[in-house]
Amino acid sequence: xxxxxxxxxxxxxxxxxxxxxxNKEGTELKVRHKFIPKYSQVxxxxxxxxxxxxxxxxxxxxxxxxxxxxxxxxxxxxxxKVGLYERSNHKPMQHHDFISSETKRKKYWARNxxxxxQYEKIKPNMCHYKLKELEADNKVLVHVTQNVDGLNIKAGIxxxxxxxxxxRRVVCLQCQHTVARKDLQNQLQMLNQFWSxxxxxxxxxxxxxxxxxxxxxxxxxxxxxxxxxxxxDVVFFGGSVPxxxxxxxxxxxxxxxxxxxxxxxxxVWSGYRFVKHAHQHGVPILIINIGETRAxxxxxxxxxxxxxDVLSKIKIRKPL
Numbered sequence: 001x002x003x004x005x006x007x008x009x010x011x012x013x014x015x016x017x018x019x020x021x022x023n024k025e026g027t028e029l030k031v032r033h034k035f036i037p038k039y040s041q042v043x044x045x046x047x048x049x050x051x052x053x054x055x056x057x058x059x060x061x062x063x064x065x066x067x068x069x070x071x072x073x074x075x076x077x078x079x080x081k082v083g084l085y086e087r088s089n090h091k092p093m094q095h096h097d098f099i100s101s102e103t104k105r106k107k108y109w110a111r112n113x114x115x116x117x118q119y120e121k122i123k124p125n126m127c128h129y130k131l132k133e134l135e136a137d138n139k140v141l142v143h144v145t146q147n148v149d150g151l152n153i154k155a156g157i158x159x160x161x162x163x164x165x166x167x168r169r170v171v172c173l174q175c176q177h178t179v180a181r182k183d184l185q186n187q188l189q190m191l192n193q194f195w196s197x198x199x200x201x202x203x204x205x206x207x208x209x210x211x212x213x214x215x216x217x218x219x220x221x222x223x224x225x226x227x228x229x230x231x232x233d234v235v236f237f238g239g240s241v242p243x244x245x246x247x248x249x250x251x252x253x254x255x256x257x258x259x260x261x262x263x264x265x266x267x268v269w270s271g272y273r274f275v276k277h278a279h280q281h282g283v284p285i286l287i288i289n290i291g292e293t294r295a296x297x298x299x300x301x302x303x304x305x306x307x308x309d310v311l312s313k314i315k316i317r318k319p320l
Contacts, residue, residue, distance in 0.1 A: 067263020115208035128155035174228025
């Protein structure tokens with residue numbers, strides 16, 4: 001067991017909902033909604049438009065964002081009034097800081113270690129499974145996710161590109177050897193058997209807010225193969241997606257017969273560029289997201305609502 005002194009009550013309920021008593025369903029819904037911004041119920045007209053968009057296409061370029069994962073109880077960065085940037089002045093780890101500072105790396109891994117067991121227990125929601133169904137019915141050319149939580153893969157989606165990488169893998173910056181994040185957790189636990197910290201808050205991307213003084217004694221392992229620096233296999237803020245992946249996805253946008261965005265404000269360039277590329281090539285674009293997005297003036301039409309509110313009303317019809 002980790003030597004952690006306290007977990008925030010709300011997030012703790014997310015992880016313990018399987019053993020919570022009497023009002024299990026009510027508690028689960030309350031917790032999941034904690035990180036979902038206010039939204040309007042989807043109209044029948046919008047449901048009909050989404051249904052038609054899907055029915056008339058068989059090569060969809062799907063782009064999913066944090067709005068999918070907030071419905072599983074994971075916090076995000078930009079949601080109005082409930083996202084991290086609205087709740088605090090905290091800024092996520094920057095690529096340059098991680099690469100250049102041993103102190104910053106120690107801080108990152110201590111916080112990530114503290115959050116990991118809880119983060120791993122988060123489960124996919126109906127949106128992930130609905131998108132799996134969409135894939136199984138041969139409607140999807142490719143599914144690109146901006147999320148690093150692995151929930152799409154946990155749901156069984158196979159044809160997926162994790163644009164920003166995955167928290168489930170760790171890579172050595174020197175020899176490029178990769179290990180499973182769960183295996184690194186075991187190493188960290190062995191090195192830090194007597195370490196403890198108070199979890200003050202849970203933040204996006206398996207980040208636990210703990211006091212700086214609790215980080216001092218934390219030990220971080222090196223690569224077992226070459227002694228190099230270990231990094232989660234994700235694109236940190238300030239990092240970049242490999243160019244070959246971007247070029248391949250541009251091509252797939254052009255080959256698609258429609259783009260659907262699920263749960264993303266498209267604020268970050270790495271995902272927005274594909275919607276912009278679709279617009280430049282005359283590919284129809286549907287956006288389902290709570291609140292404004294960066295591509296509202298480019299899309300064919302937009303549904304301003306929660307993803308599950310829309311997807312729960314959509315029937316996936318197998319092609320003849």
